[in-house]
Amino acid sequence: MDLADLWFVAIAVLWTGYFFLEGFDFGVGMLLPVLGRTDEERGALIQTIGGVWDGNEVWLIVAAGATFAAFPLWYATMFSSLYLLLLAVLVALIVRGVALEFRGKGDSPRWRANWDRLLVAGSLVPAVLWGAVFGNIARGLPLDAEHVLRGGLGDLLNWYALVGGLVTVTLFLLHGALFLSLRTTGELQARARRAASRIGPLPVLAIIGFVAAIQAQRGTAATAVTGGLAVVALLGAWAMTRRWAGLGFVLTGTAIVAATATLFLASYPTVLPSTIDPAYDITVHNASSTDYTLVVMTWAAAIFLPIVLAYQAWTYWIFAKRIGAVQSPAAGGTASEEADASR
Template identity: 50%
Template sequence: MDLATLWFWIVAFLFVGYFVLDGFDFGVGMSLPFLGKDDVSRRQVINTIGPIWDLNETWVIVAGACLFASFPEWYATLFSGFYLPLLVILLALILRGVSFEYRHQREDAAWKARFDRMIVIGSAVPAFSWGVAFGNIVQGVALNADHTYVGGVFGLLNPYALLVGVTTLLLFFLHGVCFVALKTDGRVHEDARKLIARAALPTVLAAAGTVVWTIALAAQRDAPLLWLVVTAGALAAVCLVSLVVLSLRGSDGRAFFAGVITVMLSVVMLFATLFPFVMPSTIDPAVNSLTIANASSTPYTLQIMSWTALVALPLVLAYQAWTYWIFRKRVTRRSIEAAPAHA
């Protein structure tokens, strides 16, 4: 495996980490209208991710930086062609982060309600938009001979990309509700379990449609990793069903773990479908497409990045694991009631 291919999979690994970790963050935020029956329960839901949401979000910064350094052509084409959708994602993430910090600055119920709505919007918009973006990347977009996207904003709103967006929205929602069920007690805990059961069917249906369509897309493209696409897609489907079954049986930890594996395998399926391209072109694919080979940095740059990643990545993973261990306990209703109202 050459360094360019290695870095393709490192970028994939970083997006796996981002969608697994920030994915359930999005789900927790979207669950507020369903689980936050009063201010105490809303604080209980938000506090499940209070110590970790910003740490989870840094994965997309690292992924973007590595994409810029390892595949500058891919980065340039992606951010110029998808400028408006990515700007919307950025604004939504800013809105969500500000809302987490500002909602408790006043005791006024209307003030808190406005920021709670912003948390929901700031979670739902990226959850859907990331799916649309990756759906377009995997399916291919209108790139000309200069590797410039010429399809326009509405060209990104095609059926496959929209289906992937709906799937990521529902999957992250289910993933987040599983996390709430794992981390809370009392009424919020029970309501989360019930919500998992209600959200299961639409999520499974959307995910099944995405898996079948993606496998068909990979087969049509004669993807060299078709076996991995099929395997990852099938296992993701099994894990998603297992999540629902385990939740119904009261195994919150195992259900959440099944959600983690589902998201991981889903991202692997998308990257395996994409390989060896990084952005296929729908205009003369053989000439205009960006591939791992023609979009990567120089071997010297990739070599320096590889040594840096070898040192830095284990430290990042260790710190992330330590943080989750420190904040592993449930967020109980009693602890929220005993804490100051601004906590």
């Protein structure tokens, strides 16, 4: 394995970490109006992610930055070809972040209810569109010899994008429900467990369909194994929803890891397939930076990555206390201030 391959693996790990951590954030946001029946309950649900959501988004920034530095051609082609989808994701993430911080800035229940609606939308849109983005990457894009997209938005709204969106939104819903089962108490915890039990079959069916499509198009033994692992892990998570939420959460995390590995292994060493001609594919080696750049990046990662991981682990330890609706401040603060109140 050379440095280009190593950084391909590193970027896959970064995306996996982002989907694992931000996945339950999105799930909490989407479940907000379902599980939170009062303003106090919705405030308590937001407290569960109030101290960690912004740290979780750092994984996205690092994944995009690492792709830009290690594989500039891959970055440029992917972000220009999928510009509209990624722009919608960016706008939704901004709306979500503003909603989390501004929700508690007013005393009116109507004020908080409006920000709650934006929080739900800002969680749902990225949850769907990330699946659409990676569904298109798995299927391939109509790239010409200059690596320019020959098509429009209609070419991106295909069957792969639809099923990919169903995979991510249902998987994140289940992941979020199990996370809330671990972070809440009383009636909120009971509702979260019931929601997880009802959601459970949906990501199983979605992943079976998506993995079957990838396997039929360009699958290998590795994608069959990782895809099968994702399905088995989800079945186990569904079985654990009523009794052992902790194990169920670990299993949904395993499914996210396996599903992401399936996407990255499906066409390796190709990172962005062309549906026009395989000769126009973007691969790990024709897209990588110089060896000097990759060496510098490797040393920087070796020095700073352990520090960042240790800090994030400490953050989760600090905000590990279970939360009940009675702990939610009456008027609320920002998401971070509400999280501080729960410590």
